[in-house]
Amino acid sequence: MKEPVKIDLNLVKAHGLTEEEFERIKRILGREPNFTELGIFSVMWSEHCSYKSSKPTLKKFPTEGERVLVKAGEENAGVVDIGDNLAVVFKMESHNHPSAVEPYQGAATGVGGIIRDIFTMGARPIAIMDSLRFGSLNDPKSRYFLRGVVGGIAFYGNCIGIPTVGGETFFDESYRGNPLVNVLCVGIVKKDMIVKARARGVGNTIFYVGSSTGRDGLGGASFASREITEESHEDRPAVQIGDPFMEKLLLEATLELIKSGVVVGMQDMGAAGLTSSTVETASRGNCGVEIDISLVPRREEGMIPYEVMLSESQERMLVIVKKGMENEAKRIFEKWDLYAIPIGKVTSDGIFRIKDKDRPVAEIPVRSLTEDAPVYLRKRVKPAYLDEVSYLDVDTLPRPDDFNQVLIKMLTSPNIASKEWIWEQYDHMVGINTVVLPGSDAAVLRVKGTKKALALSCDGNGRYCFLDPYEGGKIAVAEAARNVVCVGATPIAITNCLNFGTPTDPEIFWQFTRCVEGMAEACQYLGTPVTGGNVSFYNENPTGAIDPTPVVGMLGLIENTDLICTPWFKEEGDLIVLIGDGKISLGGSEYLYLIHGLKKGRPPELNLSKEKALYDVCLKAIGKGLIKSAHDVSEGGIATSVVESCIINEEKFMGARIDLKNLEKEGERDDLLLFGEVQSCIVASCSPQNIDSLEKIAREKNIGFRLLGEVTGKELIIEKNGKKLISQNTANLYKLWREALSLKLR
Amino acid sequence: MKFGVIVFPGSNCDYDCYYVIKRVIGESVDFIWHKSSNLKGYDCIVLPGGFSYGDYLRTGAIARFSPIMKEVIEFSKNGGLVIGICNGFQVLLEAGLLPGAMRKNRDLLFICRYVYVRVENSDTPFTRLFHKGQVLHIPVAHFEGNYYIDPQSLSRLKMNNQVVFRYCSKDGEVADEFNPNGSVYAIAGICNERGNVLGMMPHPERCSESILGSEDGKLIWQSIVKSINERLAKE
Numbered sequence: 011m012k013e014p015v016k017i018d019l020n021l022v023k024a025h026g027l028t029e030e031e032f033e034r035i036k037r038i039l040g041r042e043p044n045f046t047e048l049g050i051f052s053v054m055w056s057e058h059c060s061y062k063s064s065k066p067t068l069k070k071f072p073t074e075g076e077r078v079l080v081k082a083g084e085e086n087a088g089v090v091d092i093g094d095n096l097a098v099v100f101k102m103e104s105h106n107h108p109s110a111v112e113p114y115q116g117a118a119t120g121v122g123g124i125i126r127d128i129f130t131m132g133a134r135p136i137a138i139m140d141s142l143r144f145g146s147l148n149d150p151k152s153r154y155f156l157r158g159v160v161g162g163i164a165f166y167g168n169c170i171g172i173p174t175v176g177g178e179t180f181f182d183e184s185y186r187g188n189p190l191v192n193v194l195c196v197g198i199v200k201k202d203m204i205v206k207a208r209a210r211g212v213g214n215t216i217f218y219v220g221s222s223t224g225r226d227g228l229g230g231a232s233f234a235s236r237e238i239t240e241e242s243h244e245d246r247p248a249v250q251i252g253d254p255f256m257e258k259l260l261l262e263a264t265l266e267l268i269k270s271g272v273v274v275g276m277q278d279m280g281a282a283g284l285t286s287s288t289v290e291t292a293s294r295g296n297c298g299v300e301i302d303i304s305l306v307p308r309r310e311e312g313m314i315p316y317e318v319m320l321s322e323s324q325e326r327m328l329v330i331v332k333k334g335m336e337n338e339a340k341r342i343f344e345k346w347d348l349y350a351i352p353i354g355k356v357t358s359d360g361i362f363r364i365k366d367k368d369r370p371v372a373e374i375p376v377r378s379l380t381e382d383a384p385v386y387l388r389k390r391v392k393p394a395y396l397d398e399v400s401y402l403d404v405d406t407l408p409r410p411d412d413f414n415q416v417l418i419k420m421l422t423s424p425n426i427a428s429k430e431w432i433w434e435q436y437d438h439m440v441g442i443n444t445v446v447l448p449g450s451d452a453a454v455l456r457v458k459g460t461k462k463a464l465a466l467s468c469d470g471n472g473r474y475c476f477l478d479p480y481e482g483g484k485i486a487v488a489e490a491a492r493n494v495v496c497v498g499a500t501p502i503a504i505t506n507c508l509n510f511g512t513p514t515d516p517e518i519f520w521q522f523t524r525c526v527e528g529m530a531e532a533c534q535y536l537g538t539p540v541t542g543g544n545v546s547f548y549n550e551n552p553t554g555a556i557d558p559t560p561v562v563g564m565l566g567l568i569e570n571t572d573l574i575c576t577p578w579f580k581e582e583g584d585l586i587v588l589i590g591d592g593k594i595s596l597g598g599s600e601y602l603y604l605i606h607g608l609k610k611g612r613p614p615e616l617n618l619s620k621e622k623a624l625y626d627v628c629l630k631a632i633g634k635g636l637i638k639s640a641h642d643v644s645e646g647g648i649a650t651s652v653v654e655s656c657i658i659n660e661e662k663f664m665g666a667r668i669d670l671k672n673l674e675k676e677g678e679r680d681d682l683l684l685f686g687e688v689q690s691c692i693v694a695s696c697s698p699q700n701i702d703s704l705e706k707i708a709r710e711k712n713i714g715f716r717l718l719g720e721v722t723g724k725e726l727i728i729e730k731n732g733k734k735l736i737s738q739n740t741a742n743l744y745k746l747w748r749e750a751l752s753l754k755l756r
Numbered sequence: 757m758k759f760g761v762i763v764f765p766g767s768n769c770d771y772d773c774y775y776v777i778k779r780v781i782g783e784s785v786d787f788i789w790h791k792s793s794n795l796k797g798y799d800c801i802v803l804p805g806g807f808s809y810g811d812y813l814r815t816g817a818i819a820r821f822s823p824i825m826k827e828v829i830e831f832s833k834n835g836g837l838v839i840g841i842c843n844g845f846q847v848l849l850e851a852g853l854l855p856g857a858m859r860k861n862r863d864l865l866f867i868c869r870y871v872y873v874r875v876e877n878s879d880t881p882f883t884r885l886f887h888k889g890q891v892l893h894i895p896v897a898h899f900e901g902n903y904y905i906d907p908q909s910l911s912r913l914k915m916n917n918q919v920v921f922r923y924c925s926k927d928g929e930v931a932d933e934f935n936p937n938g939s940v941y942a943i944a945g946i947c948n949e950r951g952n953v954l955g956m957m958p959h960p961e962r963c964s965e966s967i968l969g970s971e972d973g974k975l976i977w978q979s980i981v982k983s984i985n986e987r988l989a990k991e
Contacts, residue, residue, distance in 0.1 A: 164866045168897070169807045171768020255766050255807060262765075346765065435866045437897040439962050440805075442772045447969075456967060458775070571967060661926075 013045045025052035038378045046316045047372045053282035054379040063388050063513040064545040067523050070530040075539035086127040086207050088541020090503045094460050097201050099133040102194040102505040102563040104546035109191040113158025117191045118166040118252035119324055124195040126278035129261050132205040132268045133197030137455050138167050140177040140193045141468040141561040145186030147424050147754045155189045164435040169254035174436035176448030177468045181424045187551035192507040194563040207277040208295035209330050209356045214274050216354040220260050220326040222307040226250050256325040263346040272335035279326040285319045287328040293380035300363040301354030315371045393517035402611030413735045423604050426646045427750035450577050451496040451642050465499035465566035472557035474613035477598045479521045479558050481613050483528025488621050490564035491536055495625045496640040498575045498632040499566025506543035506562050511555025513547045521558040535618040575632045577641035578659035579695050584721040590624045590691035591714025594676045600645045601685035616689040623711040624690050630707050636700045643691040649684040651693045657744040665740050668719035670730040757984045759785040760798040769805035776961045781977045790822045799984045800837040803844025820851040838953045845955030854955045856905035862938030868897040871936050873921040873944045874928050880947050881983035882954045885975045891928045892972040894958040901957040903939035921945035
């Protein structure tokens, strides 16, 4: 690349900056920026790095809590206290745009990036989870995306040796051409070993560590701040290439380095690479930094400073080391065969100064790139489509006459079918902590050396959010919390990825704001503060924006690993009950979409006080050993939930005999009772002698408690007042459910 | 008695093996860095799973050239016990300590799941606490676990009783549908002629505690301990 001679407005616009923003840059510098400086401003002021559109809205999230040790936005990931002098560091991040252009590497480097955010805080990563969205699998492009993304996650996670313990995958036409790849990483650290991403102590040395710098990923942050277009594949050079082996070395070396006590602060070179890591650590530490760019190791000839500063080559980090301890740091990195080169030092004047040997390259006040970056209050308008889609006249829906057929269609829908094809490609057991494997409501990881375990779940229903962003936002939090409750964990905090269309579109921005408000209300009520996450705007393809898709990553804590619950039925003769009493609805349901081709109606109502009470009941029942299985009712309704409890455990299928007569007050339509969706409800099983004690706990909390039937040997029979609606062999259902996804991909 | 777990820079089951040996089995164990060249004082060497040196070329292809592998070969020649698990098995093949080679899985996908394997030979120092035909519930996690050996060498393996584990059903039946990766003769683990080097694709360290869903792997560690104790008693 050659430096352009003159900075003109076209060049400014090509960098995604507006005319006003350019004027602002000139005022800050008191002169015209040079090319390198223009590049630095463009990435630091990009949506991706600056959160310029979302910042004011994100303030609505509750971020405080007695367990919160590092709040959202303070560092690269949130930190919560789990007792025993241990803390959990966790965060979720999107890699949507790179994955849309190059699914394998896009997803792989998404995994790499979030892992670095965790271990640079001193934590050993113990699990990855991911939340994925694709268009319909009937489209070959969506199949290509799915194979690529799953392959990329597997490649990276398996090699580095951090278990990918599940997540969720959802298919809907709105994600056609714009898949979503959200990756959550969780790590554990001793409370007194948490490392901050801060540059402190004038004169301390700044080390560049890890891979050399190339032209890959040039300007990735600004690339992620644009819509996906027909030409986006030309942006392939903006997607980085992952090297999990290098990252494994970085991970081990970093943790060893922290133990040695020489580290002041460190940060991953993620989006906007060397630029953001130096600027952000300086900004948090309220200081300045000076680096000599000629010292940066390069993998290509003739790179100009602009390219070095904006490269997003992977597996690189910035480490600030105590003055006088440089040799100890070098020794550890050399053991792991890693580059570790001092490239600069911490200064006191609040200026970000880049030199190329003796030649000054750039000089910018640090804060102008971070705290003082532009923030916009975007216009928002209630979308016109909402009035039309929210009305659903249930009476006009034809009634299916063969519910066996409907059930099979539902179970083989990729949204409900087993996701085994996906998570079997992930090493989900390495680390020997995975106590509840993928495929349950939540994954459970023990914390070695304690009686504790962590429960993890990802959730977010874009269809609900499309129909009612506020309720959809609330439901995303509640469903994720309910999932961890089902395994016996208390929900303690969330991270999130907020995936939306273009924020300058007032209707999109309305969706965004309402979703955040809904999530904030649920987080407040359920006592799960937001500890971090990210925002991904510009998720549009040539046919329009994706459904608004906030994804919640929920962290739950289990105090005693002897009291973990699983979703599958255990024994013949056990009774099956529905605990909770949300109102069953067809609005926004998978049944409505799959069988009737409609994305309409209102999502099921969510009453937060009922939801909270359900958690109390469920956790108390698990704590007292009264229930043997607990499974959330979500996509596909009660029938689906019951079937899953029969077949999730492939070692031992069970049957069930269900009578829907106790649900009749919900409505007379059989399809509603079977496949309608509902909030704040779980399907549980217990031995007959415990049913009274269980009911008593539910009644005390004023929570609905309805007997559905009993666990049997091999057959699933669902009837209503003696009329048989469904009769199926569960081993058969298992086969259909398990193979559906891989058959679609053949 | 002392175990040593070899740590290649890309090993990732090293901690797991270490944890199980120390905390579950209760024996003494050290990590041994791949650049080291001293195996004095160890009774059993574990080559753990992972991606030794990234394995971008071929699994285990670089690891065999590391300084420590020379020592491991020497160690095995002197009768020391060596167990290679997953990537460790691949390294043993590349190093020529065991015959055969690994190909990519039949379905060309990484596969991580619980499988069943049948003990074919309970006469090795690693399997003496099992009985022949016993079925283990044990996880696999690999992309290249499709074991290949030419027919002649296979007959030799069989003749010498070197096939230690074969993939099977819950009831011990060997058939193609229970073979997760397409391995020849459904082979999941083999030993050398002398019986002191074992390579296996399934992960015993992942099923040595009841909290993880299966304890079937524990008997492998305990077999090793018993064998070493007997030998030490003789010495």
